[in-house]
Amino acid sequence: MNYTKSELMVVAAARELENDDSVLVGIGKPNLACNVAKRTHAPDLQMVYESGTIGSNPSSPPLSIGDPVLASGAVSIEPMRNNFNYQLQAGRLDVGFLGGAQIDKNGNINSTVIGDYDDPDVRLPGSGGACEIACHVGRTLMITPHSARRFPEEVDFITSPGYVDGREGRKELGLSGGPEAVITDLAVCRFDERGEMYVAALHPNATREEVRAETGWEIEFADDLETTPEPKEEELRLIREDLDPDEMYTDQAE
């Protein structure tokens, strides 16, 4: 079957979700991944958005995390204070999607500045909900293109903590959970017992060399390195016909 890298990334992310998960969904590919999961192996997936909508069931891809399709037909809508306190901080959310300009070896994420904070080369949007999502959900997931610029050994600024300086570092701060997987256009990366990112699976046709060239440190590969399973027909049909017919977030294969 033909499929694009975007489609493969969405499907790989969908497979990270379990049926009973509550997930804090982001816009774009994360939203597609959650909806693919919900319509295939995870029908009970509870989708929560940063804007306070709980149990959303969007009729079309939301344009922002506050889109009206997330509110109409939701199970509940919370003011932001309640959503952050009672859902996120209280540990009710199992999974969260994060994005950022940089992610480092320990899964720390920078979405604040490139360069110096007070005199930035590039001023990025900032944390939004990301920092506390990274603190409080059980598993964080990232979907991001693979490039050396995006994968430095150490981020310029920690917006959202991953394993900080290793799993112990995270634990000492009183945080449980942590980064689970980073899904790129080349591979699925996970974190070892030290809290360092490694390649768990290569996408079909991707090579170790490509990954090494696009990663800012000497990334390790799993002994039992896998190949990312290809999308199934039904998953592709869902993306192309139901979830993203206008290819807003996926460049779809013919």
Place this chain on the structure above:
Amino acid sequence: MNYTKSELMVVAAARELENDDSVLVGIGKPNLACNVAKRTHAPDLQMVYESGTIGSNPSSPPLSIGDPVLASGAVSIEPMRNNFNYQLQAGRLDVGFLGGAQIDKNGNINSTVIGDYDDPDVRLPGSGGACEIACHVGRTLMITPHSARRFPEEVDFITSPGYVDGREGRKELGLSGGPEAVITDLAVCRFDERGEMYVAALHPNATREEVRAETGWEIEFADDLETTPEPKEEELRLIREDLDPDEMYTDQAE
């Protein structure tokens, strides 16, 4: 005109309320007083109840501070957390009514225990909302029978602060506002510049001797001691016909 002491107390309390006040209303006489005020000189009085109803307009006397007549037709209803934080603590309420088993020379109120806290002679209901009402409203009002037992020089237990050990004491705790008037079946008492209770007005037919006999310390009388104005016909009609026709909170005159 004939009227009872209860009716006089309700009317005297009503006159303490101003048109733009937001008032935290209690059950019984305070509720009647607020409704008399709202239907006479204070039509814009905003009635808020501890149960979170804002702008209530009860069709009949509420049986408790959570009566459905306070909810139906209210302007807003807040969960308790919001009501305490945003209304009370944030200083949005001008007036509050308090009750208690004892009130002392400085307007401190005891509604917790008579005797020792850990081995009480009488276990009273406790603070409920009273302590923070006493802390945060601009003016607190009490409606209570006059008796030496109820008016000790010092309460057994401070549930709700009045002027503590004097106006300075209250100020040092960071509290503004404080007790405004204590309306008894004999007199209207107020607080002097030291924060000590004195008699500002005697009810018609009440005497200084009666007040002295029923007060637990040598209470002072205002130099310009007044006589409490009698209820007006309209005020009595409101109480007897509209607000408390069943004499639940007033023993009405023939």
Place this chain on the structure above:
Amino acid sequence: MSKLTSMHDAVSDGVSDGDSVYLAGFTHLIPFAAGHEIIRQEKRDLELIRATPDLIYDQLIAAGCARKATFSWAGNPGVGSLPAFRRAAEDGIPTELELEEYTHFGLIAALDAGASNLPFAPLRGFIGSDLPEHNDNIARVESPFDDDYVYAVAPIEPDVAVVRAQRADESGNAHLWGIQGEVKIAGLAADTVILSVEELCSEETIRSDPNRTVITSDDVDHVVHDPYGSHPSYAQGYYGRDNEAYIEWAEIASDVDRVEAWLDEWVYGVENRREYVEKLGVDRLLDLQPDHSYATPVDMGAYR
């Protein structure tokens, strides 16, 4: 997933001897049916937590279910005091009753800290009061930004909360209107949640008005359909408070023999809430019925 069950099974599964239990509802939607089921199942050594213990905790205490009361106002609202609570607190009859005492604001803040997974909640409360001396879960905290201060309360996280609402779907998403009290945060703070409702409704009804939802299914372990489950307190839009019952209790509860007789008749003598309601009779129920008064609808919009 349906969580529908009977109150008998919900209490039998959810409540254990020694548990801390919060029967929620500030004067409104008080879980009387759940309290009676706890009495019938002879649960013991409970810590009863509730801002206003009300008649239901007086009955639980009188029946010997309680070892401790955590509260902020122990009275019969609009009527007077709670005789069984006082007997236990003053004289240890039928059991000694440990007290942990707050103000309403303090207790609600503690519950909010529990619901929020915070180690404490700050409030400008207890100021000038003698209460903090008698409760180790109240402490003074200085502001890190200026020379201001607040009091803090430690989180309250009950083992079990029973919450009521007007309607819910079978999985436990609930709409509640009228006085909200502490229902939401009690449910969020507790480990196990029993939800009891006046009416079951479809998930579509819930989803038609998400802003009305106070409890969601993730937090609910058991759903019980118990019409009139809050009698003699009330359910907004369904029935009013049965004030006679509140006044009667003041007399009954002053006399331990009369309490026993009352429990025999109204709690042990009925199998469940339905039998209790039948015993109340149609006349009494009709007297409590309000006229209809519907909220002006809102349009959520269907977006493509």
Place this chain on the structure above:
Amino acid sequence: MSKLTSMHDAVSDGVSDGDSVYLAGFTHLIPFAAGHEIIRQEKRDLELIRATPDLIYDQLIAAGCARKATFSWAGNPGVGSLPAFRRAAEDGIPTELELEEYTHFGLIAALDAGASNLPFAPLRGFIGSDLPEHNDNIARVESPFDDDYVYAVAPIEPDVAVVRAQRADESGNAHLWGIQGEVKIAGLAADTVILSVEELCSEETIRSDPNRTVITSDDVDHVVHDPYGSHPSYAQGYYGRDNEAYIEWAEIASDVDRVEAWLDEWVYGVENRREYVEKLGVDRLLDLQPDHSYATPVDMGAYR
């Protein structure tokens, strides 16, 4: 008491040069009309506070109204970055822009402290992040009950908040449905509140559903009836987001000359929101209209 006025008069009376201003609404019901009126009246040196600055703050910054942005996520939601915000923050064009930066949770907690008259709000936030080093209004606080800790944020109390809702009466009691965001606490925390609505309704409509009320008249200084006052963001049940406008802005805003032309045409060139809406045209408005979908009504009951 009616507080009905025009947006022109509300902004002219309510907003002064140098003020801190919070235009509320998390992605929903963003007060675009108020922002444009602030630009038209050439207010200067404003501290713009808002979790998500969005296009409206980008336009205010581009027009030279701002000296400072207090925020937690500065982007064009679903589209990309905010070019004018970045130009000001990176290069001081057209004015230097001081930044005070939070996370969403931190900013919301600070606003809640402001609404609650607390000297700080605790949260388990900022943990492991570099943000606290760059903001003196974030501090670590130890728990008084155990060896746990939290971060605290200082209260935020804007001089002015502009909040929107679907409907309100003339005195300023407002019903808001759909995403609530931080609208309530922004209104409560601010000194002056301008409320702008899609529809005026009777006080009876408000009182028919008190649980729906998000802002009450006590907190409102000015009421403005501005249909489509949130375009190009949206109003649940009234219109959807005009995504074209969001995408266009990304291009326009990258070029200072195009920004000027856009402001001339869509802000300076119209007198008020009504003229702006006329300029949008019927076609564009119809495309944004959802189908009706009413919430299942609730019965509040009329009690005697």
